[in-house]
Amino acid sequence: MSKTVALDTAAGPIGGFYDPRFEGVLQAFHDNFTQREEVGASVALTLDGKRLVDLWGGRRPDGQAWGQDTVCTVFSSTKGAMALCAHLLCERGLLDLDAPVTRYWREFGAGGKEFARVSMALDHTLGVPHLREPPKAGGFWDYDYMVERVAEEPAFWEPGTRQGYHGITMAWTVGELVHRAARRRLGRYFDEELARPLDLEFWIGLPATIEQRVSPMIPATPDNPWLATKFMQTALNVAGSPTNLFMRDFAQFDVNTRACHAAEVGSANGIANARGLAGLYAPFANGGSLNGRQFVGRDTLTRMSRVAAATGEDATLMIPVRFASGFMKSMDNRRIPNCVNSSALLSEAAFGHIGAGGSIGFADPACKLSFGYAMNRMGTGVLLNERGQSLVDAAYLALGYRSSAGGAWTL
Secondary structure, eight states: OOEEEEEEETTEEEEEEEOGGGHHHHHHHHHHHHHSOOOEEEEEEEETTEEEEEEEEEBOTTSOBOOTTOBEEOTTHHHHHHHHHHHHHHHTTSOOTTSBGGGTOGGGOOTTOTTOBHHHHHHTOSSOSSOSSOOOTTGGGOHHHHHHHHHHSOOSSOTTSOOOOOTTTHHHHHHHHHHHHHTSOHHHHHIIIIITTTTOOEESSOOGGGGGGBOOOBOOOOOHHHHTSHHHHHHHHSTTSHHHHHHHHHHTOOTTSHHHHHSOOTTTOOEEOHHHHHHHHTGGGTTTEETTEEOSOHHHHHHHHSOOEEESSOTTTOSOEEEOSSSBOOBOOTTSTTOTTOBBOOBTTOEEEEOTTSOEEEEETTTTEEEEEEESBOOSSSSBOHHHHHHHHHHHHHTTOOBOTTSSBBO
16 A cells, blocks of 8 residues: 655655655655755656656745656656667667668768667767767757768767767767658657657657746756766866767756757757656566557567676766666766766666766666656766665665675665
8 A cells, every 4th residue: 555745844845655665765765855955856666567656845946846747857868768769669670770870871871980880879889979069059959950960970989899978969860760760750759659658757859838847957066076087077178078078068958948848859858757767667677568568579678678888988978887778787886986976776687877967767677667766956977876876775675685785786
């Protein structure tokens, strides 16, 4: 029997419900507001396809309470939604991860990218992590313009030979492959094939009618530990590096605008809440199906969840990373000096994606868990901060997992 939540905190009220076995998640969520400076947030999870935690709380920057229907930008957690679209197309025989990109997108085969494969667009080895020359004003919201720019961009490295996070350009590399394979743009395809069938509060290209529900985002405040990281030192001091270009573009990404919300940027501008993130991954935590609807088969699910590429130092993020085809895997960088908030401790079976500031959505097929967390106050680091990780930890502990000391949660 679920328990209803109605708590008051100095940050604002907490509402929702939870299954008693996940009381630790409620406690961690409460602690985020009372001890970790959470402003407004939501957390949700499903087990065996049933939603057992759905909590929300705090406030928007304008002082309004964060309600049950409040949503916010989840940044790169959108990449997981985009990757799921690609894998649906693979399942249906419309997209082949092993095929050259030029099979679907002839114009992409220029500037040293002639032999790039579709899989490389998903595992961040494609070689076009950024644009050397900045886009025009408002360019991020002009889909056709960005597709053309990415196709023309010379490769930073021979595709497949190096891994570097494609922080923003992935919107148009993977997004255009989805467009050409599906003959529908990504935002529409996601809405018709995932969001509506799963009844998700999740949009890639937000309708104007939802705009009033969106909480603005609060940027992270740089502190000395964050500024001392290799990522920040490279971003600030190595002009033209992938890290520097990533920060240049992120600084121009006007997230709290209607233009951003309405655009289709599959790498960075999805609008959702925790319920939407957890619901998105629920079928993929349960063998590829939910409520009698099959989304992918076992073979596709296996390919989605296994490590596709890993490196000791990502060319953009400047940390060791592990990626499945379009998804992040558990990453443990806690012991690396000057590397704050740059880990994501899941189980080895789990796959999903983190968004800038600390949002996350993932599936864990081993324990049939799907999980989502979204918040409006961004944290430092490139992966999870203590707020999100504490919620993930509490979920795994509730399921009987013993430890994450080895770099992933284990029973």
